[in-house]
Amino acid sequence: MGGSRLPRRADGAGGDVLRRTGVHPVIPPDTTADAAGAYAPAALAFEQVTFGYQRIPVLRDVNLRIHAGEFVAIVGPNGSGKSTLVKLGLGLMRPTHGTVRLFGTPVDQVEEWWRVGYVPQRAMADAALPISVEEVVRSGLVARLGLLRRMNRAQRERVEHAIDVMGIAPLRKQAVNRLSGGQQQRVLIARALVTDPELLVLDEPTTGVDTDARRILRESLEHLITHERVAIAYISHEPEGFVGIAHRIVEMRAGRPVERSHADADIVAMAHRIDEGREAEPPPVEGGADEPR
Numbered sequence: 001m002g003g004s005r006l007p008r009r010a011d012g013a014g015g016d017v018l019r020r021t022g023v024h025p026v027i028p029p030d031t032t033a034d035a036a037g038a039y040a041p042a043a044l045a046f047e048q049v050t051f052g053y054q055r056i057p058v059l060r061d062v063n064l065r066i067h068a069g070e071f072v073a074i075v076g077p078n079g080s081g082k083s084t085l086v087k088l089g090l091g092l093m094r095p096t097h098g099t100v101r102l103f104g105t106p107v108d109q110v111e112e113w114w115r116v117g118y119v120p121q122r123a124m125a126d127a128a129l130p131i132s133v134e135e136v137v138r139s140g141l142v143a144r145l146g147l148l149r150r151m152n153r154a155q156r157e158r159v160e161h162a163i164d165v166m167g168i169a170p171l172r173k174q175a176v177n178r179l180s181g182g183q184q185q186r187v188l189i190a191r192a193l194v195t196d197p198e199l200l201v202l203d204e205p206t207t208g209v210d211t212d213a214r215r216i217l218r219e220s221l222e223h224l225i226t227h228e229r230v231a232i233a234y235i236s237h238e239p240e241g242f243v244g245i246a247h248r249i250v251e252m253r254a255g256r257p258v259e260r261s262h263a264d265a266d267i268v269a270m271a272h273r274i275d276e277g278r279e280a281e282p283p284p285v286e287g288g289a290d291e292p293r
C-alpha cells in the first residue's frame with residue numbers, strides 16, 4: 001500500500017518547510033500540503049450541501065472536509081442524517097444544493113472509484129454462501145480487475161497486506177458466514193483496503209462487535225491514518241469507538257455537523273444524549289421555493 005498516485009499530506013513536513021523559509025501562504029480551506037509543499041484537495045468535501053427526502057429537510061448547508069491522514073468521526077442520534085451524508089459522499093444521491101467533491105472532483109464526475117473504500121454496516125452477517133475470507137477480500141479488486149482477469153503480483157501483495165493489516169491471516173480459509181460480527185467487520189475493511197484507497201468510509205463499524213475486536217479495529221485504523229495517510233470518515237453513534245484516535249469529532253445536530261471536543265465530559269454527555277435515543281432535532285426550515293421542506 002502507500003502507492004504514489006497522488007500528493008498525500010505529509011505529517012508536518014510541509015509545515016516545517018514553511019516555518020524554515022518563513023513563508024506563510026494563505027492556504028485554501030479545502031487543500032492540504034504534501035511534503036513538497038504542494039497542496040492537495042480534501043479527500044472528501046461537502047460544500048454548502050443541503051438535502052431532503054421528498055422535501056423533508058435532512059441536511060442543511062453542510063460544510064465538512066476530510067483530508068489525507070485525518071480521522072473524522074461523525075456521530076449523532078438515530079435519524080440525524082449520518083447515513084444520508086454517506087450516500088451523498090459516495091455519489092449515491094445528489095444534493096438539493098451544494099457540491100460534494102472527492103479529491104477535488106465533483107462526485108458525479110469521479111471515475112477512479114478504487115480510491116474510495118466503503119465499509120457498509122454489517123453487510124455480510126446473513127451471507128448464505130460459504131465464501132472464504134480470502135475470496136471476500138479479493139473481491140474488493142473486482143471494480144479494478146473485472147471478474148475474469150487474474151490478479152497480478154502487486155495486487156496479490158495488496159490482498160496479503162490488507163489481510164495482515166486487519167489481523168485476519170489465521171482466518172483466511174474460513175467461511176465468512178461462520179465468523180463473529182467483529183471478524184466479519186475486519187474482513188469487510190480488508191476488502192475495502194485492497195484497492196489501496198485514499199479515503200475509507202466506515203458506516204457503524206462497531207455495531208455488534210466485541211471489546212477485543214473493537215480494540216483491533218482501532219489499532220488497524222490508527223495504522224492506516226498514521227502510516228498509510230488514509231482519510232477516514234467514521235460514522236457511528238458509539239463515541240467509545242473513536243475517542244482518543246479521531247482528529248475531529250462532528251456531531252450531526254439539526255441537519256448540520258457541529259464540531260465537538262474530546263473532553264470526556266463532552267463525550268459522556270453526547271453518549272448519554274444518544275443513548276437516551278432522543279429524536280434528532282429537525283433542521284431549521286427556511287422558506288425558499290425550491291428548498292426542501
Ligand SMILES: Nc1ncnc2c1ncn2[C@@H]1O[C@H](COP(=O)(O)OP(=O)(O)OP(=O)(O)O)[C@@H](O)[C@H]1O
Nearest residue numbers: 053054058076077078079080081082083084085237
Ligand atoms: N429513503 C428515505 N426516504 C425518506 N426519508 C428518509 C429516507 N432515508 C432516510 N430518511 C429520513 O432521513 C432522516 C435521516 O436518516 P439517516 O438514515 O440519514 O439517519 P442516521 O443518522 O443514519 O440514522 P441511524 O443512526 O438510525 O442509521 C431520518 O429522519 C429518516 O427517517
